Amino acid sequence: MDESGPSGRPDEDGAPSSRAVRIQDVARLADVSTATVSRALASPERVSPEARARVLEAIAKTGYVPNPAARSLRSQKTYMVLVVLPDLSNTFFSKILRGIEERLFEAGYGMIISDLDGSPEKEAHFAAFTAAGRVDGAILLNGHLFGQSRDGEGTPAKTGIPLVALCEAIPSADIPQIEIDNRAAASGMTQHLASLGHRSIAYVSGPPNNILERERFLGYQEGLKASGLPFDPALVLAGDYTIASGMRAGQDLVARSTRPTAVFCTSDEMAIGLMRTLLSAGLRVPEDISVAGFDDIEFAAVAEPALTTIRQPRRELGQTAAAVLVDLLQGRPSPKRIRLETELVLRDSVAPPQNMENAPAKTTRTSAIKPT
Amino acid sequence: MDESGPSGRPDEDGAPSSRAVRIQDVARLADVSTATVSRALASPERVSPEARARVLEAIAKTGYVPNPAARSLRSQKTYMVLVVLPDLSNTFFSKILRGIEERLFEAGYGMIISDLDGSPEKEAHFAAFTAAGRVDGAILLNGHLFGQSRDGEGTPAKTGIPLVALCEAIPSADIPQIEIDNRAAASGMTQHLASLGHRSIAYVSGPPNNILERERFLGYQEGLKASGLPFDPALVLAGDYTIASGMRAGQDLVARSTRPTAVFCTSDEMAIGLMRTLLSAGLRVPEDISVAGFDDIEFAAVAEPALTTIRQPRRELGQTAAAVLVDLLQGRPSPKRIRLETELVLRDSVAPPQNMENAPAKTTRTSAIKPT
DNA sequence: TGTCGCCGTGTAATCGATTACATCAGAACT
DNA sequence: AGTTCTGATGTAATCGATTACACGGCGACA
Numbered sequence: 144m145d146e147s148g149p150s151g152r153p154d155e156d157g158a159p160s161s162r163a164v165r166i167q168d169v170a171r172l173a174d175v176s177t178a179t180v181s182r183a184l185a186s187p188e189r190v191s192p193e194a195r196a197r198v199l200e201a202i203a204k205t206g207y208v209p210n211p212a213a214r215s216l217r218s219q220k221t222y223m224v225l226v227v228l229p230d231l232s233n234t235f236f237s238k239i240l241r242g243i244e245e246r247l248f249e250a251g252y253g254m255i256i257s258d259l260d261g262s263p264e265k266e267a268h269f270a271a272f273t274a275a276g277r278v279d280g281a282i283l284l285n286g287h288l289f290g291q292s293r294d295g296e297g298t299p300a301k302t303g304i305p306l307v308a309l310c311e312a313i314p315s316a317d318i319p320q321i322e323i324d325n326r327a328a329a330s331g332m333t334q335h336l337a338s339l340g341h342r343s344i345a346y347v348s349g350p351p352n353n354i355l356e357r358e359r360f361l362g363y364q365e366g367l368k369a370s371g372l373p374f375d376p377a378l379v380l381a382g383d384y385t386i387a388s389g390m391r392a393g394q395d396l397v398a399r400s401t402r403p404t405a406v407f408c409t410s411d412e413m414a415i416g417l418m419r420t421l422l423s424a425g426l427r428v429p430e431d432i433s434v435a436g437f438d439d440i441e442f443a444a445v446a447e448p449a450l451t452t453i454r455q456p457r458r459e460l461g462q463t464a465a466a467v468l469v470d471l472l473q474g475r476p477s478p479k480r481i482r483l484e485t486e487l488v489l490r491d492s493v494a495p496p497q498n499m500e501n502a503p504a505k506t507t508r509t510s511a512i513k514p515t
Numbered sequence: 516m517d518e519s520g521p522s523g524r525p526d527e528d529g530a531p532s533s534r535a536v537r538i539q540d541v542a543r544l545a546d547v548s549t550a551t552v553s554r555a556l557a558s559p560e561r562v563s564p565e566a567r568a569r570v571l572e573a574i575a576k577t578g579y580v581p582n583p584a585a586r587s588l589r590s591q592k593t594y595m596v597l598v599v600l601p602d603l604s605n606t607f608f609s610k611i612l613r614g615i616e617e618r619l620f621e622a623g624y625g626m627i628i629s630d631l632d633g634s635p636e637k638e639a640h641f642a643a644f645t646a647a648g649r650v651d652g653a654i655l656l657n658g659h660l661f662g663q664s665r666d667g668e669g670t671p672a673k674t675g676i677p678l679v680a681l682c683e684a685i686p687s688a689d690i691p692q693i694e695i696d697n698r699a700a701a702s703g704m705t706q707h708l709a710s711l712g713h714r715s716i717a718y719v720s721g722p723p724n725n726i727l728e729r730e731r732f733l734g735y736q737e738g739l740k741a742s743g744l745p746f747d748p749a750l751v752l753a754g755d756y757t758i759a760s761g762m763r764a765g766q767d768l769v770a771r772s773t774r775p776t777a778v779f780c781t782s783d784e785m786a787i788g789l790m791r792t793l794l795s796a797g798l799r800v801p802e803d804i805s806v807a808g809f810d811d812i813e814f815a816a817v818a819e820p821a822l823t824t825i826r827q828p829r830r831e832l833g834q835t836a837a838a839v840l841v842d843l844l845q846g847r848p849s850p851k852r853i854r855l856e857t858e859l860v861l862r863d864s865v866a867p868p869q870n871m872e873n874a875p876a877k878t879t880r881t882s883a884i885k886p887t
Numbered sequence: 888t889g890t891c892g893c894c895g896t897g898t899a900a901t902c903g904a905t906t907a908c909a910t911c912a913g914a915a916c917t
Numbered sequence: 918a919g920t921t922c923t924g925a926t927g928t929a930a931t932c933g934a935t936t937a938c939a940c941g942g943c944g945a946c947a
Contacts, residue, residue, distance in 0.1 A: 163648060166934060176897045181935060191895060208647040212593070213933035215584035216902045223627075231616060232830075237609040244603060244630050253649070255595075255625050258616050275580040276535060277625070386813055412813075419817040441758055441784075445791040447819035458604075538904060548927045553905055563925060585903035588932045 164207040173201035184209070221279050223253045224468060228284040231258040233384075234440045235410070235457065236284060239309065242461020243282060250469040252279070259285060280305040280468050305471035309464040310355060319471070321464040321481045325358035326365065328453045328485040329409070332435055333366025335487060336405045339495045341433065345378040345403040347392045347413050359409045359437070378403055382413050389413030393420025396432070404432060404496035411436035411443045411452055418446065418492065429494035439488050449490035456483050536579040545573035556581070593651050595625045596840060600656040603630040605756075606812045607782070607829065608656060611681065614833020615654060622841040624651070631657060652677040652840050677843040681836040682727060691843070693836040693853045697730035698737065700825045700857040701781070704807055705738025707859060708777045711867045713805065715775040717750040719764045719785050731781045731809070750775055754785045761785030765792025768804070776804060776868040783808035783815045786822055790864065794819075801866035811860050821862035828855050 170177045175194055183190045183198040190198070201207070215221045224247055228236050240256070247254050255278060283306060306318045336344050346363045349356030360379075367374050380395055382388040389412060396402055397420065408414035414436030418428050428434050428448055436443055439454035463481055470477040542549045547566055555562045555570040562570070573579070587593045596619055600608050612628070619626050627650060655678060678690045708716050718735045721728035732751075739746050752767055754760040761780060768774055769792065780786035786808030790800050800806050800820055808815055811826035835853055842849040 163933095165932095177934075178897060178899095178936075179895085182896090185935080189895080194895080210588070210933050211647050211649045212584050212587035213902090214935075216582070216588050216904085216933080217935045219902080221584070231613045232606075232610040234604075234606050234609070237606070238604040240628075241603045241630055241632075244628065245632075248629075253627050253629075256612075256616065256628055257620075257625075258613055260613075260617075275583050277583050386817055390817070415814065416817050419819065419821075422819060442787065442814050445758055445762070445787050447791065447794060449791075535903095537902095549904075550906075550928080551926060554926090557905080561925080566925080582903050585932090586905075588903080588934085589905045591932080 163210065164205045166207070166209065169198065169201045169205055169207045172205065173197040219276065221277060222251060223255055223278045224465075225255050225257060225278040225281040226284065227257050227259060227281060229259050231256065234412075234442075235384075235438055238440075238457040239284070239461040239464075242458035242463075243465045244461075245458075246462045246465030246469065250465075252469065252472075278304065280307070280472050282307045282309055282464050282468055284309050305468060307464050307468045307471070309460060317479075319467050319477055319479050319481070321460055321467060321483070323455055323460070323483050323485045325355055326362035328437070329359040329362025329407070330366035330369065331362075331485075331487060332407055332437070332453055333363050334370050336407060336433065336435065336493065337366065337370030337372055339405075339433070339493065341403075341405040341496055342372060343375075343378065343403040343405070344372070345380060345396065345406040347380045347382040347389065347406060347408040347417065349409050350383040351381075356409065363407065382408070382410075384410040384412060386412045386416035389416025390420045393417040393424075397421065397424040397426065402432060405435070405493065406432060407435045407437075409437045411438045411440045411446075411450060414450055414452065414492070415442060415446050418448075418450075429492050430497050433493040433496070435493050439486075443488070444490070446492070448492045451490045451493035452488050454486040454488050456485075459483060535582065536577045538579070538581065541570065541573045541577055541579045544577065545569040591648065593649060594623060595627055595650045596837075596844075597627045597629060597650040597653040598656065599629050599631060599653060601631050603628065606784075606814075607756075607810055610812075610829040611656070611833040611836075614830035614835075615837045616833075617830075618834045618837030618841065622837075624841065624844075650676065652679070652844050654679050654681055654836050654840055656681050677840060679836050679840045679843070681832060689851075691839050691849055691851050691853070693832060693839060693855070695827055695832070695855050695857045697727055698734035700809070701731040701734025701779070702738035702741065703734075703857075703859060704779055704809070704825055705735050706742050708779060708805065708807060708865065709738065709742030709744055711777075711805070711865065713775075713777040713868055714744060715747075715750065715777070716744070717752060717768065717775040717778040719752045719754040719761065719778060719780040719789065721781045722755040723753075728781065735779065754781070756782040756784060758784045758788035761788025762792045765789040765796075769793065769796040769798065774804060777807070777865065778804060779807045779809075781809045783810045783812045783818075783822060783824055786824070786864070787814060787818050790818065790820075790822075801864055802869050805865040805868070807865050811858075815860070816862070818864070820864045823862045823865035824860050826858040826860050828857075831855060 166177045166180050170180045173180065173194070175198060179190055179194055180198050180201075183195045187195055211222070226240065226243060228240070230236060240254075244254050281304065308318055308320045308322075310322055333344060344367070346360070348360060364374055380392040382392055389408060389410075392406075392408070392413065393416065396406065396417075406414075406417060408417055414434050418434050421428055421432060421434070426432055434450070436450045436452035437455075438457075439452045443450040443452050460483055463483065467477045467481065538549045538552050542552045545552065545566070547570060551562055551566055552570050552574075555567045556574075559567055583594070598612065598615060600612070602608060612626075616626050653676060680690055680692045680694075682694055705716060716739070718732070720732060736746050752764040754764055761782075761784060764778075764780070764785065765788065768778065768789075778786075778789060780789055786806050790806050793800055793804060793806070798804055806822070808822045808824035809827075810829075811824045815822040815824050832855055835855065839849045839853065
């Protein structure tokens with residue numbers, strides 16, 4: 144706020160005061176060549192202990208940090224990893240991100256994030272990044288990348304850099320995939336509901352064409368079959384993993400004259416939105432209708448009622464993906480597919496069906512369905 | 516789609532198949548020098564229309580993308596921005612991140628994320644990034660960065676690159692700050708509760724030393740005073756913005772013999788956790804106790820009961836911060852401080868106090884406090 | 888004791904773009 | 918017509934690290 148008069152401190156042109164320390168400065172100070180400095184850092188075993196010590200000391204004294212641009216230009220490595228995801232503001236992904244960041248940081252890699260947001264323009268972003276060699280590798284959290292846009296083949300591996308698919312595995316691609324067994328998990332939840340006595344179990348889906356969704360839907364159908372229940376298309380409600388779509392599904396249910404006794408939502412967000420809508424309409428959960436979710440986000444445990452759901456080890460998923468990618472980047476072998484365990488988390492939103500009043504004689508119904 | 520058999524186009528000259536296109540290749544193809552190619556891209560008005568057209572054509576033909584490392588090495592610009600935040604997996608931040616990413620992307624900048632996670636090691640990460648010139652600028656979402664760690668002065672501006680503080684403004688620093696008026700918002704909510712008839716309003720705090728928290732706390736006290744209510748330290752509960760801490764605060768309240776009629780939580784997460792605990796203990800919200808939050812995260816609207824809270828324009832906050840930083844990076848003037856509006860969102864978790872039984876005569880009390 | 892090899896080190900080429908400086912053609916002005 | 922100026926372009930230095938190659942010194946082996 145005070146005037147910077149003529150007697151103010153001259154600072155700038157007096158000397159290149161804040162000019163970054165270069166490798167040459169270190170070399171001079173340690174009385175070695177730049178090559179030795181570089182080697183002392185990259186492969187310490189290749190320089191003599193004495194030289195190494197002098198270099199390290201000089202580095203400490205000067206606060207030298209290698210210029211990443213120069214290093215990258217020459218060595219063709221960026222020590223950067225691109226993470227591509229469909230929606231940054233989604234709780235589910237952000238926890239995974241954290242896991243990724245942790246591991247990458249440990250390994251000395253930085254993380255660049257690209258939120259696709261479903262726009263083709265953003266895919267160009269991704270392409271530009273990888274093509275320009277701005278990153279050494281990438282972790283993909285969206286199954287349909289380049290699916291139809293690029294070469295129709297659905298193979299995203301054309302970038303020339305190591306890739307890892309996380310969660311939404313790209314089916315035919317030959318890149319490592321880190322995932323949970325969505326199908327088994329969905330099947331398990333469906334069977335759990337059936338084992339409680341539910342005969343009419345609705346399903347709120349994720350977005351169509353989503354690979355994850357397909358697996359889960361398959362699991363739902365499998366679970367029904369394993370429990371001896373028929374599949375009824377009328378019980379499949381369209382959703383897209385968001386709270387809002389859960390609420391829409393809830394309104395749909397509320398408007399029906401005969402309702403399922405249980406609803407399996409393929410995301411916790413949808414389950415919470417759906418519960419909210421049911422509650423507002425005067426229905427009780429789980430007395431009138433049971434609701435189950437998928438993911439076990441933080442809010443699942445504090446929902447009212449607490450949500451029965453499937454826990455995904457999100458942080459661990461992220462860590463694993465990052466670890467695999469780092470292995471790949473450093474030339475180490477890595478497994479092609481890793482499946483992490485999910486866990487059924489039983490809380491209060493699911494209970495055995497209470498009132499059988501709106502359930503007609505089952506045998507009759509089953510046979511009545513046959514003539515189609 | 517047709518097979519690229521032996522008679523298919525032989526691609527490049529055979530050997531260096533996937534070698535990146537260099538500026539030289541473009542120059543040769545366009546029959547100009549590399550300087551002209553560079554200029555055609557950086558300052559189109561400085562090359563003749565014909566040359567520019569030939570360059571552009573050559574670029575399109577070859578798919579040339581400038582090598583960022585080389586560009587960065589020479590021009591000292593990275594077109595990367597660092598975003599530092601305390602917790603990536605927090606819903607609140609991730610929505611802001613999205614806003615940031617949007618704007619940065621539009622301006623051609625990439626985003627590197629660093630999740631501090633409270634560890635000093637990570638601050639080193641930050642320092643290394645900035646010092647090494649790996650980014651052109653940074654957006655800080657945590658008020659206490661370098662607070663006591665670096666030079667005790669609390670000024671983070673020693674990095675030499677443009678910075679912008681978002682939300683948790685660094686008090687004395689001379690960097691642009693994008694924020695909401697936490698104090699006014701907290702005061703407003705407190706007064707709203709008071710105007711409904713609440714005389715005993717508890718406050719669940721954020722982490723101590725958090726600048727944001729201090730502002731809100733000041734606002735709470737201000738609101739009490741403006742409403743003619745005494746400040747009672749016993750009504751201040753310690754929290755840290757997490758669901759878990761909200762639940763702890765809830766347990767605290769449940770255990771008390773005389774309870775406040777309203778609770779103002781400084782984050783929605785805490786409010787939801789607290790409501791959950793109260794509900795589990797058999798208390799009714801808002802009949803027995805009103806609960807208000809702060810942030811208006813997605814789940815606030817679908818909480819049971821729906822949460823009365825303060826809406827922060829999170830995406831807009833992010834966008835604004837990014838816009839300001841980009842202005843700074845490109846040498847344009849930018850405002851030193853931007854305050855975005857908050858909004859009181861009235862839902863179901865707050866109502867006038869119902870039972871006055873545990874409220875002693877107010878006049879008596881006020882005068883009883885005086886002799887201090 | 889002579890030769891071979893290895894180890895540690897230095898010199899200099901290299902990565903690919905940007906940009907200061909030089910050059911040259913043609914327009915404009917006297 | 919001659920001089921100057923302007924605008925377009927090319928040449929080559931430069932950014933700062935990595936690393937191929939060369940070299941000297943020393944131990945090992947015959």
